[in-house]
Amino acid sequence: MPEELVPGVLHWTALHPNIKMDVSSYFVTGSSTLIDPLNPGGEDLQPERIVLTTRHHLRSSTDFDCPIHCHESGLHEFEGGPEVLGFAWGDQLAPDVRAVEVDAISPDDTGLLIDAGDGCLAIGDAVMRYEDSIHFVWDKYLVDEGEDPEPVKVAIREALGRLLDLPFDTLLFSHGNPIAGGGKEALRRFVEG
Numbered sequence: 001m002p003e004e005l006v007p008g009v010l011h012w013t014a015l016h017p018n019i020k021m022d023v024s025s026y027f028v029t030g031s032s033t034l035i036d037p038l039n040p041g042g043e044d045l046q047p048e049r050i051v052l053t054t055r056h057h058l059r060s061s062t063d064f065d066c067p068i069h070c071h072e073s074g075l076h077e078f079e080g081g082p083e084v085l086g087f088a089w090g091d092q093l094a095p096d097v098r099a100v101e102v103d104a105i106s107p108d109d110t111g112l113l114i115d116a117g118d119g120c121l122a123i124g125d126a127v128m129r130y131e132d133s134i135h136f137v138w139d140k141y142l143v144d145e146g147e148d149p150e151p152v153k154v155a156i157r158e159a160l161g162r163l164l165d166l167p168f169d170t171l172l173f174s175h176g177n178p179i180a181g182g183g184k185e186a187l188r189r190f191v192e193g
Contacts, residue, residue: 002027002045005180006170008096008116014038016059021130025059026122026172028114031094035112035122036174039063051093052084053110053124053174069093074108100166102126104159105142105152111163112172119168121183126156127190129176134190137175161191 002010010027016038026035032048039060050061055074062068062082070078072086087093089101089110096115103109105126112122125141127134136142136156139149164184171183179186 005178006117006120009114009120011172011178024172024174024176024178028094028096028116030096030116033094033097034064036124037061037064049094051097051112053112053122054106055108057124057174071099071108071110100163102159104156105137113166113168117170118181120170120172121163121166121168122172122174124174126160127173129173129179134186157191157193160187164188164191
């Protein structure tokens, strides 16, 4: 069931049927924007748009009757449907949601800067927070078997480090628990390793 995380942003978790883990979804109330939605069921959400932080987060987007947006480099995922619209880094996707570049774990991995509360930054697959602190995705999801995950981890830290100048205090994870307040400092600690 969605709960207000900060003024203007609802958050909920639901069990992902494929990965058998709870994942997070968000609803930005100002612009009626759903982010990486896994439908909690029984909720009367009326989104005007859905934004995916990565092509892999379609989840239950097709349950809603509104446009779905993904970074343009991930559109190949949807060649057989559903219809998904592409965006580029820097695009204003809604009055209060702007796409920012992450592009470390995959070319379409996107951050979303959200003008709500003291500012929020949504992160797709680069990192998670299932424990108390921010951590990398498991190595088996970072690289193919036999490849060294360390260069990807360095690239992720560098990419997230470039986001520290953005105006946000809350950090939203697609995988794991958000940090409402103090998110920028938590991200800085992670980046500095």
